[in-house]
Every structure is written in structure tokens, then in C-alpha cells.
Amino acid sequence: MEELVGNCHRCGCEIYCLDGFFEGLQKDDELYCNACEEEAEK
Helix, strand or coil, X not given: CEEEEEECCXXXXXXXXXXXXXXXXXXXXXXXXXXXXXXXHC
16 A cells, blocks of 8 residues: 655655555654655765
8 A cells, every 4th residue: 555645845756655654754844755864864
């Protein structure tokens, strides 16, 4: 099951919940995709 949760605050890509697992990160009430979060940590 795939459900659209929202868009990444930084790059705008769509973020989904896949089979109950959130494919991203919520930080300060904003959504970020995994790629943007990894880039921010560098």
C-alpha cells in the first residue's frame, strides 16, 4: 500500500508512506525526503 504524505520542503519531491513505513523525515513540522536529509547532515 502506498499513500502520499506530502512533498519535501527542500526539493519538492513527493514523500510516501509505504506499507506503514514513512519514506522521509519530519522536522520542525516540515517534511524532508531521505536524500535531502542525508545532504543536510554532510
